[in-house]
Amino acid sequence: MNNINLVEAREMSLRYGKKTALERASFVIPKGRVVGLLGHNGAGKTSLMKALVGLLPAEGELSVLGLDPRRQRGALLEQLCYIPDVAVLPRWARVSELITLMSGLQPRFSALRARELLKRTSVGLNDKVKSLSKGMVVQLHLALIAAIDARLMVLDEPTLGLDVVSRKSFYEMLIDEWCDGERSVLISTHQVEEVESLLSDVMMLDEGRLVLNISLEDMDRRFVALSHDPATAEAIAAAHPLLRYRQSGGRGAAIFDGAPPAHVAELGERIRPSLVDLFMALTRNPALHRKEA
Numbered sequence: 605m606n607n608i609n610l611v612e613a614r615e616m617s618l619r620y621g622k623k624t625a626l627e628r629a630s631f632v633i634p635k636g637r638v639v640g641l642l643g644h645n646g647a648g649k650t651s652l653m654k655a656l657v658g659l660l661p662a663e664g665e666l667s668v669l670g671l672d673p674r675r676q677r678g679a680l681l682e683q684l685c686y687i688p689d690v691a692v693l694p695r696w697a698r699v700s701e702l703i704t705l706m707s708g709l710q711p712r713f714s715a716l717r718a719r720e721l722l723k724r725t726s727v728g729l730n731d732k733v734k735s736l737s738k739g740m741v742v743q744l745h746l747a748l749i750a751a752i753d754a755r756l757m758v759l760d761e762p763t764l765g766l767d768v769v770s771r772k773s774f775y776e777m778l779i780d781e782w783c784d785g786e787r788s789v790l791i792s793t794h795q796v797e798e799v800e801s802l803l804s805d806v807m808m809l810d811e812g813r814l815v816l817n818i819s820l821e822d823m824d825r826r827f828v829a830l831s832h833d834p835a836t837a838e839a840i841a842a843a844h845p846l847l848r849y850r851q852s853g854g855r856g857a858a859i860f861d862g863a864p865p866a867h868v869a870e871l872g873e874r875i876r877p878s879l880v881d882l883f884m885a886l887t888r889n890p891a892l893h894r895k896e897a
């Protein structure tokens with residue numbers, strides 16, 4: 605593995621018996637990136653993350669921080685931190701006790717740093733976990749995890765169930781306090797709109813297939829959205845865009861992979877496709893699918 609890439613996967617497949625959760629995905633996560641992992645329910649996000657942290661065996665090649673996540677899990681976990689989608693903290697414990705516990709368990713954990721990070725939150729050192737709200741527990745969890753001097757953080761739907769203010773402060777703490785241009789974060793989420801501004805890259809999964817893996821800069825360059833008058837809808841549709849949708853105000857819009865032919869481009873005004881629009885264009889919602897079938 606070259607030392608720029610923290611994760612390298614080649615033709616990686618993940619299976620539960622006969623069920624395939626991920627089919628031959630190849631990707632790298634370089635250092636200094638904030639990568640969003642997007643996909644509908646059941647697309648394979650949690651499975652992919654589990655493979656990265658050594659909880660699920662992978663077919664194909666997978667190297668995380670230069671290590672084999674299954675065979676070298678102990679060494680990997682010294683430099684990788686992970687909040688699973690079912691993360692729980694012991695309800696009986698006080699925050700200060702958790703800090704002591706972490707100090708004993710994780711050689712790269714800094715109690716001083718954890719206490720500093722907690723100052724950003726409304727969680728007190730003497731609070732018991734059971735007295736905290738869901739949002740406060742998530743903030744506490746992030747503070748504990750971000751106090752580990754690791755190189756890669758894997759967060760599986762970390763803000764699930766939180767209100768918008770808590771989600772915002774969670775992401776602010778992550779970006780301000782943990783990301784330093786060298787470390788990378790992989791975050792899975794359904795809140796596509798909200799994370800767009802903090803991501804450097806996006807990976808989209810559609811029913812176990814990696815359908816897009818691109819930096820946001822390249823996304824802007826590659827995909828073209830045209831805002832157009834409803835009267836030109838037919839001509840635009842004839843050019844086979846990835847997705848057509850209605851904008852507020854009654855105008856139509858269409859997303860193309862690459863520049864549409866000039867005679868089509870002149871029918872509309874070029875606008876930037878949002879991550880949500882692109883997500884809709886490239887992934888199939890299984891629920892809608894079933895209705896169509």
Ligand SMILES: Nc1ncnc2c1ncn2[C@@H]1O[C@H](COP(=O)(O)OP(=O)(O)OP(=O)(O)O)[C@@H](O)[C@H]1O
Pocket residue numbers: 620623624625643644645646647648649650651652
């Ligand atoms: N333990 C398991 N045994 C069998 N199949 C599983 C298991 N865990 C997940 N799967 C299947 O693997 C596929 C991918 O599941 P996964 O949990 O990775 O998706 P996800 O994108 O994280 O979904 P969600 O957004 O709902 O959390 C699904 O079809 C799921 O049913």
